Amino acid sequence: MTESFRIALAGNPNTGKSTLFNLLTGLKQHTGNWAGKTVNLKTGLFSFKNNKYEMIDLPGTYSLFSNSMDEKIARDYLVFEKPDVTLVILDATALERNMNLALQVMEITDRVIICINLIDEAEKLGIEINDKVLMKRLGVPVIKVSARNKSGISMLLDTIDRVVSGTILCTPYQVTYDDETEQKIKLLLPKVLEISGDKFPARWLSLRMLDGDRDLLQMIEMHISKMEV
Ligand SMILES: Nc1nc2c(ncn2[C@@H]2O[C@H](COP(=O)(O)OP(=O)(O)OP(=O)(O)O)[C@@H](O)[C@H]2O)c(=O)[nH]1
Ligand SMILES: [Mg+2]
Known part of the structure; x- marks a missing residue:
């Protein structure tokens, strides 16, 4: 049986969200209003295995507070529209700075996949990323990709499939405050x-x-x- 799922793409500006979005959804894109709001978000469709997916390209933000319109749009989508999966796209060359947003998304929703993009750039800089350790510490799947070189994409799709089917259970790490x-x-x-x-x-x-x-x-x-x- 075919099922439909919604996947939101979140990430800091310039981390390759739209590149990944274009790669996965190709020409099946449109810009539409959602939930009667005046905000336009780009959405696109793709299929993988038995399922259909609608992907939503959220605006790039550094956090999810009420600081700017873009932050509000991204936050409201996650909180009120409740996508089935949120892909957080991180820049492999600036992981520490990017992690802030990932931790915030993980406070809002359980079903998170961390996608470390620009892995080709990181390799050039001699940066090695231990995805296994990150996965253990963060409690969610961590996949290394290069949206530009189209590497890691089948692993990413497979992981999405396993998260929506419940084969992978996410238990996102929660920040402890003072x-x-x-x-x-x-x-x-x-x-x-x-x-x-x-x-x-x-x-x-x-x-x-x-x-x-x-x-x-x-x-x-x-x-x-x-x-x-
Ligand atoms: N080397 C390399 N460049 C990439 C990769 N993915 C994206 N880029 C480049 O990074 C730049 C930003 O990519 P976008 O896809 O526009 O990033 P974005 O996250 O949508 O940016 P905003 O919408 O502004 O938040 C572009 O020049 C892309 O070609 C990658 O995997 N490797
Ligand atoms: Mg973009």
Whole structure:
């Protein structure tokens, strides 16, 4: 039986998201509104094995707070549209800087695949990346690719297939914050769960409440009242 899944592409600017998007979706692309919003996101289609996939090319961002329109768009897609899988594209030559976004995505959703792109550039610079260790530490699949040279792509597709079929279970690493923050999360978490249940990532939402992210809280309120109608 053919099933359909949505895959979001997240990553810092210039990490090769669109290159990978074009490679996988080719000419089957369009720009469309989503969920009645005025924001246009590029989406494309591809098939692999039995399944159909819709891929969404999110704007490049360094984080997922409410700092800019692009951050909001990427964050809102992950939180409210809940893609089946999120591919986080990291630049192999700047892994440490890029990891920040990966950790943030992993607070929002479980089904994450880390895709380390520009591996050809890293090799040129003599950078070696131990994907096995990263995979163990991060608790999600880590695949090395070069979107430009089309290497690692079949492994990536196979991994997507195994994540959507449940053959691979992701248990994303969660950042532990300082004691004071963790204490506050502990107090907030039961209340957040009471209000929004498992509709939204509760620990992440507690953190955003501590930030005082009003924009996000308004969005959440709107979604919850819509769900109650
Ligand atoms: N060497 C090399 N270059 C790559 C690779 N993937 C992408 N690039 C190049 O990196 C540049 C940025 O690629 P894009 O696909 O536009 O990156 P992006 O993440 O979509 O960028 P934004 O949409 O601005 O966030 C382009 O010049 C690509 O040709 C790769 O695997 N190896
Ligand atoms: Mg792009």
